[in-house]
Amino acid sequence: MTDLPWGPALLFCPGDRPERFGTALDRADAVIIDLEDAVEPSRRPLARQAVLAASETLDPERVIVRVNQAGTPDHDADLAALAATPFRTVMLPKAESVDDLRRLDGVDGAQVIALCETAAGVLAAPALAEAPGVIALMWGAEDLVASLGGTSSRHADGRYRDVARHARSAVLLAAGAAGIGAIDTVHLDIADLDGLAAEVEDAVAVGFAATACIHPGQVETIRAGFRPSEQAVAWAESLLAAAETAGGVFRHEGRMVDGPVIAHARAVLRRSGRTGEPTGS
Incomplete structure (x- = not known):
């Protein structure tokens, strides 16, 4: 397991809900302010303004900003906003090539979490892990299955389907081979803390450095799983x-x-x- 700058529980927070930023940071080890999937496209300009305002109050060492996919107008606008803040840890969604990372050069000192969540991204994980500025890889199940034209990453009993398990392992191996951290993906069933606990137990056993989550109620389950008895x-x-x-x-x-x-x-x-x-x- 390669350590990351934060503890193991990384909490997503919608970028257009600035009233939640501070609470999320208080509850988790780091907050991932999301300018992508959690924000309606029409509200992304407001979310960028919220990030700019939050730079005056949030600890930049514990803030990760998920920008929009490379090659989109929102991506360029996100980076322009970030350049005016002290936030330097950037999560790049749907990362698929080293070229996708080059736009981040406009954010001086950017540290990148490459999110491998498409078929192309998973196959490119080894190259992404070796790219300058990349400090961690993360994987995502739902976008991966969508990129394949599928409809579900899990069986009816909650177990991941084989393609998702393969992607998870591939991203972990790529990160480990490059000597950087790997972050396990979110557990979407918020009420299923037993299922989350089982996934965290496995994440720790195989060497993930952290687990992302979508609700404050999941944080302590993640921390407990990473904390040795x-x-x-x-x-x-x-x-x-x-x-x-x-x-x-x-x-x-x-x-x-x-x-x-x-x-x-x-x-x-x-x-x-x-x-x-x-x-x-």
């Missing part, structure tokens, strides 16, 4: 203490331990706010 922390501390003197492969609590298992233990401690490094280092 006391039992997990105790296991990690015990294993790393044993590793300091064991050397090479060894047995700990009935389990074989080698380099990858030690790395897992260090990851647990990092998520708990500890270094994950041996005490003698």
